Amino acid sequence: MSIKIKNLYKNYKGFEAVKNLNFEIKKGSITGLLGPNGCGKTTTIGMILGLIRPTKGEVLINNKDIEIEKNRISVLEKMNFISPYVELPKKLSVKENLIVYGKMYEVKNLQNRINTLCNDLNLKEFLNKKTGELSSGQKNRVSLAKSLINNPEILLLDEPTASLDPDTGDYVRSYIENYAKKNNTTILLASHNMSEVERLCENIMMMKQGKIIDDGTCEELIFKHGRVNLEETFLKLVRE
């Protein structure tokens, strides 16, 4: 599945959160969305997920306009999302949460799918534990399992490793990297972690004040702006 954004705008009471966005993310690619806080990343992801109605423009998933309710539901069946600002019910066990979302996404052979994810993400030992009793690293892995429960063709990752220790962060990044390769998943990754973006993304879009101010591969951006790494390139672009 591909994502195509055409002339996308979002205004909140006179404030332009997103201004004339145009980009395309090809099937099976990982694209990074970088930008300072408040630059419009979450709003953009919200519009792709159908959570926010664009003021103007189109979000096309596999050439289907998600503003049409029927399309929205059929697209959401094949999409999923993870964000540190969104959690799973704390009083439900890990297994109960995965069953709830598995059924919501009408996953076939749900038990097998849960077993596979639990093996892959090392969730087995706390499968019957309440989600609220887990450490933030464990919770993150459970959220990742939820976001993969429907074997999504599109995965939207909003700061997937924020607040994780370096070891867990690295584990999650490796897992996402391998998962995307194996399943040809289209991924949009919004992050403040430059090394994460550098490692995972084939293409990077830099956002500032609601606009994409530059895009390209990591090497292209670094070379174009005469910097030594992505972090410095980022800093140059947002401070200009």
Added chain:
Amino acid sequence: MKLRRMYALSIRHLYLIRGSFPRILDLIYWPTIQIILWGFISKFFTMYSDYYNNTVGVILSCAILYDFLFRSSISFNMLFLEEIWSRNFTNLFVAPLKLSEIITALTFTALVRTLIGIVPAVLLMSPLFGVSIINLGAPLFLLFLSLYMFGTTLGILVTSGLLRFGPAFENTAWSSLFLLAPLGCVYYPLSILPEWLQYISNLLPLVYVFEEARSILINNSVNYDNIINALLLNLIYFSLSVIIFYFSFYGARKKGTLVNMGE
């Protein structure tokens, strides 16, 4: 003890109250409603002290019926609020769930929650007070159905507010039903209200439900007009509440409140 530190803690809460009109309203709301409700009850007993002679179960039966309404509505709201409190809200709206599926699922789950709460109370009535709500006979089912529909309608309306305005609307979830107790004539007949208020109360299905419950228990007669009126009004209000829910959802998408709700 440092006065300045205590003052700091106090103004932390005062800032909160000052900055939120719903909070101020909430503080005024509860005492006002209590005064109005008990004022009408007192007036009723002063004027008609022999009204409930030999029918000790009337008030208790009405209390159970009102509680059923209360639980239906609050259960619906609670299910929705749980998702906000647990910060799971966004996960639900990025799942392939249609709005009609959300409403239907919450409606039935709210019924289960309500029954878990109300059945023990109904069972306790008989051994403790020698009163049984079953005395209402077959129409009891229709009265419960009416109250369940109205409770769900209120639940959907409050949920629409939560969708549109965010968790700040939470207080309305708790207070919406208490406004209806005095107007719904739960414990006294409609005639006890001032005439102008009777016009408003007549628009509430509750009035017909409780008038009918009293009529059955006191006069042993069933007036199906009341039951039909209540069901028809419920049907209208339920349909309107569903339309409002859809509008609120689209309003929330426009306003962006579906993202990070509960933050």
